[in-house]
Amino acid sequence: MSTxxxxxxxxxxxxxxxxxxxxxxxxVPDGVxxxxxDDTYSxxxxxxxxxxxxxxxxxxxxxxxxxxxxxxxPRFAFITWLAVRDRLSTGHRTAQWGQAQYCLxxxxxxxxxxxxxxxxxxxxxxxxxxxxxLFGMDPDPDWDTTITRxxxxxxxxxxxxxxxxxxxVTVYYIWRERNERLHNHVSKPVEHIARLVDKTVxxxxxxxxxxxxxxxxxxxxxxxxxxxx
Ligand SMILES: [Zn+2]
Numbered sequence: 001m002s003t004x005x006x007x008x009x010x011x012x013x014x015x016x017x018x019x020x021x022x023x024x025x026x027x028v029p030d031g032v033x034x035x036x037x038d039d040t041y042s043x044x045x046x047x048x049x050x051x052x053x054x055x056x057x058x059x060x061x062x063x064x065x066x067x068x069x070x071x072x073x074p075r076f077a078f079i080t081w082l083a084v085r086d087r088l089s090t091g092h093r094t095a096q097w098g099q100a101q102y103c104l105x106x107x108x109x110x111x112x113x114x115x116x117x118x119x120x121x122x123x124x125x126x127x128x129x130x131x132x133x134l135f136g137m138d139p140d141p142d143w144d145t146t147i148t149r150x151x152x153x154x155x156x157x158x159x160x161x162x163x164x165x166x167x168x169v170t171v172y173y174i175w176r177e178r179n180e181r182l183h184n185h186v187s188k189p190v191e192h193i194a195r196l197v198d199k200t201v202x203x204x205x206x207x208x209x210x211x212x213x214x215x216x217x218x219x220x221x222x223x224x225x226x227x228x229x
Contacts, residue, residue: 066150067168071161071208071216076168083171084147086113104181105190114143116174122190123174129194130170130201132226134163157215158222162201169200198227 033041036049067081082088091101091111103111105122118127119141131139135153140146150163173193181187188196205223210216 062151063147066147066164069161069164071165071204072168073204076165076172079172079175080168083113083117083175088113088116088175090116104178104187116178117143117171118146119143126174126190126194126197127170129191130166130197131163132228134159134166134226158219159226161216161219162223162226165201165204166197169197169204173197173200 031043033043034045034050035053036042036046037053042049063084067077067084079088090113091099091103092113095101101111102109103115103120105116106120108115108120116123118124118139124139124141127139127141134155135149136155136159140149146167150167155163173196177188177193201223202220205220208216208219210219
């Protein structure tokens, strides 16, 4: 039996359903099956497999391990994810709607992602303070250089956890403070934000119960050691 597409007017190929072979087993009742994988079916619904079947799959991006890691915190990860994709509504992006814009920290005319993280001289002072010696060299004010260093540098496990954590917490507080300055016209000094970042990272380290986990032993000491100046 042929299953060659038939052309019904125009160029649209349409299979004639009556010509498709259908093997019915007379004694088995009809039932509904859920597609489980490419060629597998199951009578039970599995949300994970179903989602995996219908979602659009893309290659994992290089920077994903900077965003999602076990010791991360979703609300910090989310803002950092937006920053990495340059999707934060910075002045530079909202300027297309005709709004005047400038950096709310230093007053420079163009508020871009790269200026906020971490080229702005005020913010870079904060970045130097909170990273301490974690990079093993002086931090760079350039965003791309920072991300490349994080992805390609050779860091021990504890240092790499802390670098990702301090990146995310800092991006979060810089963005939050920027919004406070923009919408509520109140501003905290940069030293105050640095203390907030430090406290938040320490709280997160404590909540990992690092002292009970062999792979995380020394996490807090590493954080303190990085800021021993
Ligand atoms: Zn600035």
